Amino acid sequence: MPARPRDVAKDLARLIRGEIDVRDFPWLSGDERRALGALGMSMLKSGKADVARAAFGVLVDLEPDNPVHHLMFGHSVALAEEVQDAFLSFGRAIQLAAQDENHQEVASEAFLARGDLLLRLGRTVEARADLADAATRMTDPVRRRSIEAFLAS
Numbered sequence: 581m582p583a584r585p586r587d588v589a590k591d592l593a594r595l596i597r598g599e600i601d602v603r604d605f606p607w608l609s610g611d612e613r614r615a616l617g618a619l620g621m622s623m624l625k626s627g628k629a630d631v632a633r634a635a636f637g638v639l640v641d642l643e644p645d646n647p648v649h650h651l652m653f654g655h656s657v658a659l660a661e662e663v664q665d666a667f668l669s670f671g672r673a674i675q676l677a678a679q680d681e682n683h684q685e686v687a688s689e690a691f692l693a694r695g696d697l698l699l700r701l702g703r704t705v706e707a708r709a710d711l712a713d714a715a716t717r718m719t720d721p722v723r724r725r726s727i728e729a730f731l732a733s
Contacts, residue, residue, distance in 0.1 A: 630660070647687070673686060
């Protein structure tokens with residue numbers, strides 16, 4: 581029997597508190613996975629890194645080859661100032677997205693996020709390389725021009 585949304589929320593809260601592991605989390609239907617992703621996004625927007633991390637962590641464990649999950653997990657751990665985990669997640673998102681032409685925007689966002697982290701750490705040369713990679717994949721012309729203007733400065 582599929583878990584009800586209330587059960588999923590309860591299990592996610594238990595996961596955050598460390599009472600259960602991801603392997604104990606209920607198997608989620610496609611709709612429940614999308615709802616979990618939406619919850620993670622809203623928690624990121626609210627600045628609640630722990631809930632976002634738990635939500636995206638479950639999705640990464642259930643679908644480890646999905647670059648979007650790694651990208652969003654990276655954003656959640658970056659929000660929590662877990663820089664090393666963010667680098668690993670953004671790198672994994674880039675690696676997975678490079679395998680599929682349909683995920684170039686995901687690769688662009690991962691390069692952009694990793695470049696931002698590198699800038700904050702003062703690693704300018706590496707940051708500029710990542711930002712240049714992001715710009716080459718960026719489909720939004722306004723954002724691409726913004727990155728290119730930064731790189732030209």
